Amino acid sequence: MIAASTKTDPLADVDIIIVGAGFSGIGMGVRLKEQRTDSFVILERADSLGGSWRDNTYPGVACDVPSPLYSFSFQTNPEWSRLFAPGQEIWQYLQKVADDATLGEHLRFGAEMSSAVWDGDSERWVVTTTAGTFTGRYLISAMGHLTDPKLPDIPGIGEFSGTVMHSARWNPDVDLDGKRVGVVGTGASAIQVVPSIASKVEHLVLFQRTAPYIVARQDFEFTEVQKKQFRRDPDAISELRQSIFWLGEYSFAARRLVPAYLEEARREALSHMQSQIEDPLLRDLLTPDYEIGCKRILRSDDFYPTLTRDNVTLEPSALARVDSGRAVSSAGRGFDLDVLILATGFETWDLPSSYLIHGRNGETLAEHWSSGMQAYNSTTVHGFPNLFLLNGPATSLGHNSLIFMIEAQIDYVLGALRWADASRRAIVEVEESAEGRYADLLHAQAQETALLRGGCDSWYLDPRNGKATLSWPNFAHSFRDQCATFDPAPYADQAVELGA
Numbered sequence: 001m002i003a004a005s006t007k008t009d010p011l012a013d014v015d016i017i018i019v020g021a022g023f024s025g026i027g028m029g030v031r032l033k034e035q036r037t038d039s040f041v042i043l044e045r046a047d048s049l050g051g052s053w054r055d056n057t058y059p060g061v062a063c064d065v066p067s068p069l070y071s072f073s074f075q076t077n078p079e080w081s082r083l084f085a086p087g088q089e090i091w092q093y094l095q096k097v098a099d100d101a102t103l104g105e106h107l108r109f110g111a112e113m114s115s116a117v118w119d120g121d122s123e124r125w126v127v128t129t130t131a132g133t134f135t136g137r138y139l140i141s142a143m144g145h146l147t148d149p150k151l152p153d154i155p156g157i158g159e160f161s162g163t164v165m166h167s168a169r170w171n172p173d174v175d176l177d178g179k180r181v182g183v184v185g186t187g188a189s190a191i192q193v194v195p196s197i198a199s200k201v202e203h204l205v206l207f208q209r210t211a212p213y214i215v216a217r218q219d220f221e222f223t224e225v226q227k228k229q230f231r232r233d234p235d236a237i238s239e240l241r242q243s244i245f246w247l248g249e250y251s252f253a254a255r256r257l258v259p260a261y262l263e264e265a266r267r268e269a270l271s272h273m274q275s276q277i278e279d280p281l282l283r284d285l286l287t288p289d290y291e292i293g294c295k296r297i298l299r300s301d302d303f304y305p306t307l308t309r310d311n312v313t314l315e316p317s318a319l320a321r322v323d324s325g326r327a328v329s330s331a332g333r334g335f336d337l338d339v340l341i342l343a344t345g346f347e348t349w350d351l352p353s354s355y356l357i358h359g360r361n362g363e364t365l366a367e368h369w370s371s372g373m374q375a376y377n378s379t380t381v382h383g384f385p386n387l388f389l390l391n392g393p394a395t396s397l398g399h400n401s402l403i404f405m406i407e408a409q410i411d412y413v414l415g416a417l418r419w420a421d422a423s424r425r426a427i428v429e430v431e432e433s434a435e436g437r438y439a440d441l442l443h444a445q446a447q448e449t450a451l452l453r454g455g456c457d458s459w460y461l462d463p464r465n466g467k468a469t470l471s472w473p474n475f476a477h478s479f480r481d482q483c484a485t486f487d488p489a490p491y492a493d494q495a496v497e498l499g500a
């Protein structure tokens with residue numbers, strides 16, 4: 001079943017279909033090419049690769065995990081300009097990774113998947129996109145979980161007389177010079193945007209529902225001498241990666257609510273705020289009312305000082321409604337604005353991509369997950385044969401690099417494919433009981449962490465079940481221990497032999 005536009009496409013019918021060309025899809029493609037097959041296609045709805053780093057171009061966008069670690073282990077980069085690289089540089093890095101691996105011939109842009117249906121007769125996935133239909137034995141979803149902007153349901157926002165934009169869909173044509181600007185949200189994007197635009201706007205109002213914990217960023221530029229050393233000696237980068245990784249792991253002890261570590265983390269964040277804010281009233285407003293680690297701990301050296309500027313107002317309540325050009329907070333204060341910037345995050349626990357994937361009985365992943373998302377080893381789902389999810393349920397981290405998690409998952413998928421080839425299995429499908437046990441185990445672990453016991457509401461939590469279904473509730477290295485090596489035990493009974 002090949003649509004007109006894919007009739008002549010040599011990759012319309014392949015072994016493996018990957019959907020999404022961010023770090024997950026590109027990393028998977030590189031490893032497949034190197035280890036297994038050329039019979040794969042990467043479908044991407046946008047007109048270029050890059051995922052988060054293509055879509056997020058707001059002023060100040062940069063990573064929060066030091067770049068030497070926030071990169072693939074198989075392609076370290078001696079050229080990072082600074083410890084926390086700007087978004088544009090990360091995007092260029094990912095393009096280079098794809099170019100070096102000659103992935104171009106596998107990429108199909110402008111190919112937005114509208115459905116993926118498992119066809120039990122042919123034992124293949126049928127993927128319908130805006131660029132035609134593709135079929136493959138395996139489907140790898142690499143559609144991300146910080147991909148689709150979350151737009152708050154604020155009465156009157158549709159009738160706002162000025163301009164509204166989400167931080168992840170920044171419009172560079174919107175001139176902020178001399179404008180009255182409202183920023184909604186105090187998460188990772190907001191604390192990067194606010195210092196980057198405050199000096200050019202006439203007035204900036206920041207609507208803060210909840211104060212975040214923020215620690216010092218301690219960013220710096222790499223010198224030419226350091227870069228030279230990295231070029232000459234890749235081991236030096238590996239050593240730096242190791243030390244950054246284990247520093248991140250150390251910080252997880254606080255999220256596990258170990259009292260001494262918790263106290264140390266709390267002290268570090270609060271003393272950072274106090275060192276930058278003198279006004280006791282402002283300090284009060286900026287002091288979080290929940291336990292550290294419950295939400296993402298942010299990094300910034302210029303956010304607090306920006307709030308002390310004369311042209312910046314911290315409104316300590318959420319944006320409640322918009323009356324034409326006036327934004328009104330839940331505390332009843334109104335501000336006349338020209339531009340509203342929504343730094344309100346992403347659709348996380350109810351992934352739009354889950355509505356597009358139909359498993360063995362026609363059920364969608366969203367239906368299968370109607371009371372919360374889960375996947376065995378964070379990667380496979382019962383009822384969805386030959387489907388692998390990268391960076392889906394139970395993979396998000398607040399304390400370390402997501403690329404580490406994605407790479408562990410890629411190893412798992414490669415292990416599963418090797419096993420299926422070696423044992424001549426047509427179907428790789430996990431048992432329902434294994435998926436359930438795994439989800440229960442993670443929930444039990446999450447209950448020992450600030451994620452569930454920190455007294456906050458966060459984007460990690462699914463309001464339908466109160467569980468932290470998006471997050472990996474443990475040290476990052478334990479994800480690799482648990483999830484990087486494929487063990488066929490919970491799959492064997494489900495599998496069907498090729499040609500049987």
Ligand SMILES: Cc1cc2nc3c(=O)[nH]c(=O)nc-3n(C[C@H](O)[C@H](O)[C@H](O)COP(=O)(O)OP(=O)(O)OC[C@H]3O[C@@H](n4cnc5c(N)ncnc54)[C@H](O)[C@@H]3O)c2cc1C
Pocket residue numbers: 019020021022023024025043044045046049050051052053056061062063064065070111112113114142143144145146147189353356390391400401402403
């Ligand atoms: C502003 C920002 C800062 C971040 N900073 C950090 C950080 O410091 N450290 C960290 O570890 N993580 C960070 N992250 C998380 C980041 O998302 C991941 O690290 C990583 O980039 C995820 O890669 P991905 O490929 O899984 O998903 P994405 O990058 O989201 O890529 C998914 C791709 O799938 C495509 N797609 C989606 N739906 C479809 C469809 N239906 N059809 C076709 N294509 C589709 C999208 O267009 C996109 O290109 C940050 C995220 C954001 C948004």
